[in-house]
Amino acid sequence: MIQVFRPSMGQEEIDAVAEVIRSGWIGLGPKTAQFETEFAQYVGADHAVGVNSCTAALDLAIKLLGVNHGHEVIVPTMTFVSTAHVVAYNLATPVFADVDPRTLAIDLDDVRRKITARTRAIIPVHYSGRPVDLDALKEVAGGIPIIEDCAHATGARYRGRHVGSIGDIGCFSFHAVKNLAMGDGGALCVNNAQWAQRAKRLRWLGIDKGTWDRTSADKAYWWQ
Ligand SMILES: Cc1ncc(COP(=O)(O)O)c(C=O)c1O
Numbered sequence: 001m002i003q004v005f006r007p008s009m010g011q012e013e014i015d016a017v018a019e020v021i022r023s024g025w026i027g028l029g030p031k032t033a034q035f036e037t038e039f040a041q042y043v044g045a046d047h048a049v050g051v052n053s054c055t056a057a058l059d060l061a062i063k064l065l066g067v068n069h070g071h072e073v074i075v076p077t078m079t080f081v082s083t084a085h086v087v088a089y090n091l092a093t094p095v096f097a098d099v100d101p102r103t104l105a106i107d108l109d110d111v112r113r114k115i116t117a118r119t120r121a122i123i124p125v126h127y128s129g130r131p132v133d134l135d136a137l138k139e140v141a142g143g144i145p146i147i148e149d150c151a152h153a154t155g156a157r158y159r160g161r162h163v164g165s166i167g168d169i170g171c172f173s174f175h176a177v178k179n180l181a182m183g184d185g186g187a188l189c190v191n192n193a194q195w196a197q198r199a200k201r202l203r204w205l206g207i208d209k210g211t212w213d214r215t216s217a218d219k220a221y222w223w224q
Helices: 009-023 030-043 054-064 082-089 108-114 134-141 195-203
Strands: 049-052 072-076 093-097 119-122 147-149 169-173 186-190
Touching: 030 049, 030 072, 030 169, 030 186, 049 054, 049 195, 054 082, 054 147, 054 169, 054 195, 082 093, 108 134, 108 169, 147 195, 186 195
Parallel strands: 072 093, 072 119, 147 169
Antiparallel strands: 049 186, 169 186
């Protein structure tokens, strides 16, 4: 067996988790907000919204674009199932475009063939951290929104820019087997403040003020 990688968890991570547990703030709170700020800076996006998985981020991305019944979204044939599932969750049709057998990136000629009047988004996957040629894809897309599936690609750069900041929306996974690993986790990156706000509302059942903001001035968890 060849072990590709294993998560690197040292004393720093153990201390950080212990600090959170001691604080009593184990839900959506200040650490999530800090992570969102720092991750957005790292990726070079204006906003990052933390969620529990890349699947949730992709689902929110589809919702932000208003994709629904009667619409089509182009996804690659080689990916994890959730790239296509999120399209179906939202009653739209996933349309599969082939991948380049050498790079596993979505095949731009096939994308061109699959675009119809109903196409509302394209989801390229940066497979195994290898960036798709986003400039060329944008040209083929001709203004159709691009949702970057960066589940494998935290840390990957395309022409000097971090992936996830180049298309319209970037979706990341921090699942245990990903290159930035936690138990489960994900983030959505956007440069659009309204989308970021809407994603924050949608991640929590439409509530527009987080528990941290709603809690008493001394910011102790309001257990009462
Ligand atoms: C390409 C791709 N997209 C999306 C996902 C979903 O990520 P998550 O497990 O965080 O929902 C995965 C997970 O393996 C993936 O490989």
